[in-house]
Amino acid sequence: MYAHISIKGQIVIPAVLRRKYGLKPGMTVRIMDSGDGILLKPVSEQSIQKLEGILQGKGGLKVLLEERARD
Numbered sequence: 001m002y003a004h005i006s007i008k009g010q011i012v013i014p015a016v017l018r019r020k021y022g023l024k025p026g027m028t029v030r031i032m033d034s035g036d037g038i039l040l041k042p043v044s045e046q047s048i049q050k051l052e053g054i055l056q057g058k059g060g061l062k063v064l065l066e067e068r069a070r071d
Contacts, residue, residue, distance in 0.1 A: 013040075028071060043068075 003011040013023060021042055023029070028043040 028068070 001014050001017070003013070005011055017023070022044070023042055030041045030043050032039040032041065
């Protein structure tokens with residue numbers, strides 16, 4: 001699949017991929033540089049919940065969820 005980049009640097013993700021990965025308007029997408037390409041990864045509530053406990057006692061998850069709610 002191919003996409004064109006607009007003058008503002010925007011791209012349109014094909015509908016088939018938006019449906020496959022559950023991408024909805026307003027969702028946050030993590031953009032990563034893999035060294036030889038760009039990887040887009042949806043940030044979902046489930047992916048945040050998977051992190052629960054790794055910062056136990058530091059309040060990190062609460063801060064992350066508050067930041068996400070503000071975004």
